[in-house]
Amino acid sequence: MNPSQIKEKLLEILISNGYQYEKFNVFPSAKKEFGDFSTNLFFKLKKTEKQISTDDLINLIKNDPWIKENFEKIEEKNGFINFFVKNQVVYATVEEILRADRAYGKNNLGNKKKVLIEFVSANPTGPLTIAHGRQAAFGEALARILRACGYSVTKEYYLNDCGRQMELLGVSLKARYLQLKGIPAEIPEDGYHGEYLKDIAEKIQDIALDTDNKFFENFAKEEILKMIKKDLADFNVYFDSWFPESELRNNGDVEKIIEKLKEKGLVYQKDDALWFKSTVFGDDKDRVLRKKDGSYTYLAPDIAYHQDKIKRGFDILINLWGPDHAGYVSRIEAAVKAMGFDPEKLHIIIVQLTTLYRGKEKILMSTRKGQFITLRQLMNEVGPDSTKFFFLFRRADSHLDFDMELAKKQTEENPVFYIQYAFVRAMHILSFGETKGFKQNDFIHADFSLLKQDIEIEMIKRLKNFPLIVEQAAKTLEVSKIAGYILDISGTFHSYYQKFRVVDENEDLSLARLALVKCFSIVMQNGLDMLGISQPEKM
């Protein structure tokens, strides 16, 4: 039983009685006293020309055979129609979850549509920051959720491996290398001063001191890339594809896309530079593609990159960017529109910054002062799963306060432990049940109608909501909904555990309750899996 089934039925009833109206909602009831599902149909229907009385409509609904079969009560209250599901229908959920098992919560919303999620895409000039970490956690989780919803998802990392920043990286490494050899050398002011280049310099075999910058640039790039990949792997984030910017430059795609824009009359020359008429598509000013000195801006290859994404046949493009790129959104949207791609299918999600705290104390970060916590340091200290969870609890477009002390605490104050403890408890009960001779294979044959306690019914109903939550998360591209839901059912489970014993003398009841615990563990497992968080079976 879910809202869309009810809505479908209501539509059917309306149509067969001469009403063509579909702009109403069916949603899980706000409160228990309002039943399980509610609809605002009356409010909406009042605005239409054809009138129908409340009683007439209620009667039509009540007399429908399908409604009779599934609901024990239909009532009108405060203008809403409330639906009360029969317990017998609720029990069917237990069987449904047990049968679906690892597939429970999945759907086919995406219908194999191809989605590209581009994220992290940090320049290979230094270690990943916590801002990248949040993007990584979010992107990985979003990909898993969309896959669970039947989308064909590719996770891609766009690698800015050319341009001035890379040159500076080479120069900086060369300076470090020379210093190591006892030769005075200075890193340029706008170069990379981080300690990590010292470590990388030490890995260089003896080479001629006048080796050109390109060598150092490549060496640094490869080493840093290794480091980034290691960080991501330890954070349980994996990319399907690494897309180097250099490819676009080398194969002439940048020139080609500029030519194409020229043909459309969207490019012009001014002040010795080449401009893109992005204002035609709603940007607040036109943007330079090729600078006076003949080199490209960041935008030019990025347009070529998006052209490439489109050419590869993706139906939906999702970009996760940091807030420092927020001002860049309208120009890339303009570019995508210029290429004739439906702008509705491009989703640029700005993943907001994270502020680290130790208790009440804010950790001030400053690259200059060398006071800087990397993703590596954060996950080494807090642990990858905890780190991920904190990143995912909050909506992407909100700033996040991340208290490292709290995240490390192994107490109830820490929501991550609260959740993990709930899961561990469930697993423990299941294995305890096995020692008492209750086999998981038999759960499906249990008499679920023995689950009569209010909290048991409530638990089942909440577990029933899981697929809806997943669907919503996919539709809104909001991962935090699943994190919140998991916290929620964890609470219900703890409460249940406290109130009732699962395994006791009554064998039939024990079996039914074990089945319920199993259902809980399935949902937790599937939910945590969608978030990309591992599930500890012991603590």
Add this chain to the structure above:
RNA sequence: GCGCCUGUAGCUCAAUAGGAUAGAGCAUCUGCCUUCUAAGCAGAGGGUUGCCCGUUCGAUUCGGGCCAGGCGCGCCA
């Protein structure tokens, strides 16, 4: 100055494409362990949803105007 994001309980956050009396956790106070892990549970207090208008049956949600915080606003990436 302009643009984007945010503003909800003391703190951190929810609120399912506009729904009913705005909900959780932490913190505070009061109770609960010979039991499948108390890393937990039960209960209490705590609110003019930043402020003001508007749209409507109904606004935390949408629109306009203020206020506060963050981030952008290069022929950098």
